[in-house]
Amino acid sequence: MIRRMPTAGTPLSFGETVGGVLGFAEREKVIADFRSVLRNFLEVENLSVVNSGTTAFFILLQLFKQLRSSENRDEVILPAYTAPSLLLPIQAAGLKARLIDIDSSTFNMDVKKLPSVVSERTLAVMPIHMFGLPCKVEPIIALAKNHGFFVVEDAASSLGTTIDGKQTGTIAPFGFYSLNRGKNISTMAGGIIVWKDKRLSQKIENLVTDLETLPPHAQAIMTLKMIGLSLAVRPIFYSLLSPIISKFKYTTLHTHFDSFRFTTMQAGLGKKLWKHADDLTKRRQENGESLTKIFKNKDGFTIPSIPITALVAFNQFPVIVHDLNRRKMLVYRLLAQGIETTFLYEKPLHHIFPELNPGGDAFPNATYLAEHLLLIPPHTQISQTIIKNIRNVVESI
Ligand SMILES: Cc1ncc(COP(=O)(O)O)c(C=O)c1O
Incomplete structure (x- = not known):
């Protein structure tokens, strides 16, 4: 598997x-x-x-x-x-x-x-x-x-x-x-x-x-979810559970948000996590640099230009794939290697909320990005071996 x-x-x-x-x-x-x-x-x-x-x-x-x-x-x-x-x-x-x-x-x-x-x-x-x-x-x-x-x-x-x-x-x-x-x-x-x-x-x-405190039972549920999620994103569990997990991913537009105070559970977790915040950040920077090398100057792809004085902790690695058939193929071949990609927001804000569009397509660059974007994960579980697989897939299409 x-x-x-x-x-x-x-x-x-x-x-x-x-x-x-x-x-x-x-x-x-x-x-x-x-x-x-x-x-x-x-x-x-x-x-x-x-x-x-x-x-x-x-x-x-x-x-x-x-x-x-x-x-x-x-x-x-x-x-x-x-x-x-x-x-x-x-x-x-x-x-x-x-x-x-x-x-x-x-x-x-x-x-x-x-x-x-x-x-x-x-x-x-x-x-x-x-x-x-x-x-x-x-x-x-x-x-x-x-x-x-x-x-x-x-x-x-x-x-x-x-x-x-x-x-x-x-x-x-x-x-x-x-x-x-x-x-x-x-x-x-x-x-x-x-x-x-x-x-x-x-x-x-x-x-x-002035914000309300999250009630104790809701804090307890959040703690249980934290335990569940910490397991669910491990590749071994994720591979088995991905059909179920995908049901919990946000796919619809949010219509409401709740406001609460931060909880002590989150602070306890955060304190532990921050002990290696620098490592987590560095891994995202390094993976981003490796992915940049794969796509830089490659025909048919555009990656963002980054100021030389910046160190980017990529949340996702964004690539514009100009040919949509090629994008489809890339998604499919990467998934065959076990690498999930996303398109994130497939529409710009003025298409989702037409009242924000002053006329015509007022923000064409945003539209093009939304329609041609592919996001590749740069998170800390992406190893150099996986990056090599990504390189092979990109070279093959
Ligand atoms: C660019 C940007 N701003 C704000 C938010 C909102 O953050 P939160 O999900 O913590 O409310 C998000 C969440 O996806 C985001 O991507």
């Missing part, structure tokens, strides 16, 4: 799983300890944790509403290719999304287009470090000085990616991360908020402590 590699997921060791189980019975202090571990890792002073990246973003949007100079500022600018679920907190905060095309060479927001899109209605601009790839943030911060909008980095998928030695997510005045399943480091679910201005700490802490 060919061992099957999941698209995402790092198996938890016995010690980490026990850390989570013990955390379930611990007091709030374990959360404070975990926050300080994260502060050291990200080299930031101000940081809080909540139940998801979506909630982290929602809290920041609520903060921006408290701080805004005028109620007319109600637009949040984000790239047209990204996670559709990001629209939920924008809507929940009573705000409007405004899209901007992506740059087909970086796969991220086309920052050059921003000056023609920002206006006196812009409340915030959100560069998103998609797949772990660093988006240029400095020009946006410079623009914000003249236009008075907030800049928030979505580093949900880029935990561990650095540029010029700085962690993505910590360059702009605000940022957030996701610790959800499938993210670079995962505590089952979770979100981290970071901000630079200490004077805002009380306001942010108030918004976080």
